[in-house]
Amino acid sequence: MGELRGVVAPFVVPGPSGVAVRDRLKHLSADDENVLRLVGDHLGSLASRDLKARCAAGLDHDGDAWAERKRLLTGQSSSRWAGSITKATHDQWALARRAQLAHLQGLQAGVRTVAHRLSLPLQEKGTKHAPGGYRNRREWFAKRRRLHVLEDRLEAAQADWRAGVVRVVRGGKRLLNTRHHLPAAHLTEAEWRARWQAGRRFLAADGESGKRYGNETIRVTPGGEVSIKLPAPLAYLANAPHGRYVLAARVAFAHRGEQWRDRITTNRAVAYRIHHDVLRDRWYLTASWTIPPVATLPLAAARARGMVGVDTNADHLAAWRLDAHGNPVGAPLRFRYDLSGTAGHRDAQVRHALTRLLHVAQRHNLAIAIEDLDFASEKTREKHGRRKRFRKLISGMPVSRLRARLVSMAAELGITIVAVDPAYTSRWGAQHWQKPLTSKTRKTTRHDSAAVAVARRALGHRIRRRTAPPPAHQSDGQEHRTAQAGYGTRGGEETRPRIPGPRTRSAGTGHGANAGDQGTQHRSECPAEHESLQDSPPLSF
Structure with missing residues (x-):
């Protein structure tokens, strides 16, 4: 067996630094x-x-x-x-x-x-x-x-x-x-030409604080009136003073509309972009601005109530709720999405799955633990050769789209996101948690057990369960418990005290000490998770 690599410590993901909202320019004249x-x-x-x-x-x-x-x-x-x-x-x-x-x-x-x-x-x-x-x-x-x-x-x-x-x-x-x-491509030359011209147009203007409504070039009033400062060679097209053209359309941003209105009424910078969707023959206006960094909770505070562990897969998110001691609570959760079809359909599927996940975390007031995935080095044709299905599988996982959406949506709800190293979570989760969590009425999958492993790593616990000693060495008979002790329980991992008096099947004086340091025993999972790291993977968020 090869040497296990170090595991990066969990960290709280910072919130988004910008906002973008879009609205359609309706009722434009010819x-x-x-x-x-x-x-x-x-x-x-x-x-x-x-x-x-x-x-x-x-x-x-x-x-x-x-x-x-x-x-x-x-x-x-x-x-x-x-x-x-x-x-x-x-x-x-x-x-x-x-x-x-x-x-x-x-x-x-x-x-x-x-x-x-x-x-x-x-x-x-x-x-x-x-x-x-x-x-x-x-x-x-x-x-x-x-x-x-x-x-x-x-x-x-x-x-x-x-x-x-x-x-x-x-x-x-x-x-x-x-x-x-x-x-x-099922296109005519005229259809292709229309797309090509739309893709090469430039109708974007940066905002400027202190100027009227935060932008002098593309100006949008609180009432939704849109006007454009025409370039010098096209100034003859103006229908308003100072070389401006006022559109007949009105915009009203349904999402974050109050935030946008507060910015422009105080003349703070807002950038705008106008683009044409040729397939639908619609014009859209996108407004964007920067926001101050969202205050994130310390990692210790995020762990206080427990965690919702999430395992990312090609067609679903597997999640499980854990308490602060690392014990699974309730039943496993699964949020499916379909990444076939158009880009808009795929984006809607990811948003719907994340919304359901965030509602679960908000209902229980918990943080979300997710793997810091990066498949940049795993998609190469040279590494996997003929394994086309596997290459297609990892290429289809919406890692970048999902993490960007999750961070943005969680910031709006005040939910903390904790990123963990994905090393060995699937393997160790299946090894230590899949069988114990399987019953006659519930079949635990490998993805469900991986979600437990992710959450335990985010909580600071080792992935493995506490193993019961052999029956002959159990001090409380054949019913020795294997439940996880509290993280802050004093003496939970120390040697048991010597109890004076006659004992059945007890060792002699000086020979009854248990192993106080479990890390020195032969375990399938070494305490590498708590060691310092040398090669840290790039941050995905």
Whole structure:
């Protein structure tokens, strides 16, 4: 058996730092839609040219170059529009740079894995942490060729990284490639062109505190009136003073509407974005702003009443409520979701499952313990080979979407989220809790026992149950209890005191001491959970 790695200590997840709400722009006139298209296309062309200039500058870009780019855009739009475009360009380039680094690390991992497997004899068995050799000579030869392909790609990616070269497609690379496969996508050229133009439009303005209603470029009044500051070349389209165009639509944010109204009435910054949903032929307005960090409870306070442990799976959340001593309470819970269909359907399914989970935690006034999952290194084709079903399974788990939704929704309800290391939770949970929690009327699954393990780790307890001694060594007969003692019970793990007087089947003087330190005994789960850590996984929240 390989050496067990250290386990990261549980931590309280910080709350969200921003808010975004959306509402539909209803009852737009034909002139309104025409103006939005003209302004979006004009600013989109400026954003494309600015992004091209930023990518050409590469690593040599500095503050002076940024100011020069903004100066060139100001004459063709306005100072505030130019500021929004250059900031969006900077963020897009930085995102592409981070994606390039992730791609580079993935190639390096693939090269290492293939080279390791090629160095092993054929049909050599692997371990949990390293794959074995290839099955036959034919597969070995094919992977040898793939190693050369990966090495060539890695060399090209490293050259681009050193030179600061990134490749960005405004509108999306996937949509761009769809242009060459229109019959397979069931699209006509006109339909594709409409999506492409909508994806490349730019209608976003950053907020500015101290200005009227928190934004001078896209202004929304407390009554819901939306007006846009037109770029200089399109100022002739204005229907209001000072080069502004007022839309016929009115907005009223149903979600967080009071918070939004409080901000704009005090002239605090609110950023807006207008986009067109081509499939539904609808226009939407998104408002966003930053919020101060949400005050989180200390870990000790979050553990005071117990915890709801959650095991994340590809099609459901398995949960179980535990008391403060680590004992399961009630029956296991299961919140299912279906991740097939459109993105909107998948998002709604995740929100519904999380809502039910949060209502359970709110009803019992408990914190939620969830695994700090990260499958970035587990999806590689080189590691799992032909196990396509398993790769599809872990790729389909909504880790990023679920954790972002959970943190945001829990902050609104005042529920604390505790993240724990996912190491060995499924294995040890099944080993120590699946059979004891199974009865004639209840079948405990591996996922249910993993939820218990997650909650116990968040509470600071070891995952294993307290094991009863053999009958011959039980001081209270054949009914020695195995229940978990209180976490703060004094002497709960110490040697039992020597009781004077005659005893049946008792050891002689000096030989009746029990093992005071259970960590020194041979256990299936070592006390590595309480040791210091060397390699901590990245924070998922």
